[in-house]
Amino acid sequence: MYIGGDKTNAWRLDTMVFRNIILSHLSALSLQQALDLCNIYLENAYTTADRDISLVLCHEAKVALSQAKSADKKYSTHFKNTGYQSLRDGVATAYIDLGKLLEKQGYLDEAQTIYKKAEKWG
Numbered sequence: 001m002y003i004g005g006d007k008t009n010a011w012r013l014d015t016m017v018f019r020n021i022i023l024s025h026l027s028a029l030s031l032q033q034a035l036d037l038c039n040i041y042l043e044n045a046y047t048t049a050d051r052d053i054s055l056v057l058c059h060e061a062k063v064a065l066s067q068a069k070s071a072d073k074k075y076s077t078h079f080k081n082t083g084y085q086s087l088r089d090g091v092a093t094a095y096i097d098l099g100k101l102l103e104k105q106g107y108l109d110e111a112q113t114i115y116k117k118a119e120k121w122g
Contacts, residue, residue, distance in 0.1 A: 029064075029067050029068075029071055030071055031068055031071040031072055031084075031087050031091075032087060033071075034064050034065070034067040034068035034070075034071050035064075035068055035087060035090050035091055035094060037064040037067075038061045038064035038065050038068065038091075038094045038098075039094060041057045041058070041060045041061035041064060042057070042058075042061050042094060042097050042098060042101065044057050045057035045058050045061065045101050046097075046101065051105065054101065054105065055105065058098060058101050058102060058105075061094070061098050062098060062114075065091065065094060065095060065098070065117075068091050068094075072088070072091075088121050088122070089121075089122060091121045092118045092119075092121035092122035093118075095114050095115070095117045095118035095121060096114075096115065096118045098114050099111040099112075099114035099115045099118065102114060
């Protein structure tokens with residue numbers, strides 16, 4: 001969409017609208033949804049032959065995991081049952097998988113940081 005024929009302003013407007021949709025959508029994810037989204041990114045990161053795409057997918061998986069952390073804080077104590085613990089275990093496993101991917105690509109320090117986060121969830 002161009003405003004007054006100015007492509008720069010149109011790009012800014014589109015970017016702002018898109019950014020608001022993405023940010024508001026991610027912040028509304030439940031713990032299960034954030035884990036599911038992360039797993040989609042990780043599955044694709046494992047299967048792609050393109051290293052650059054794999055790294056982008058790893059980044060997106062990490063963003064989804066940060067949404068899991070936000071969603072976890074929203075859980076009230078009466079929802080924290082055995083199903084809740086299995087979700088936490090799933091997040092821990094996702095962190096481990098992300099660490100393995102990073103390690104495989106030579107990002108050893110980053111992988112160690114991710115493994116520490118897995119320990120907090122497991």
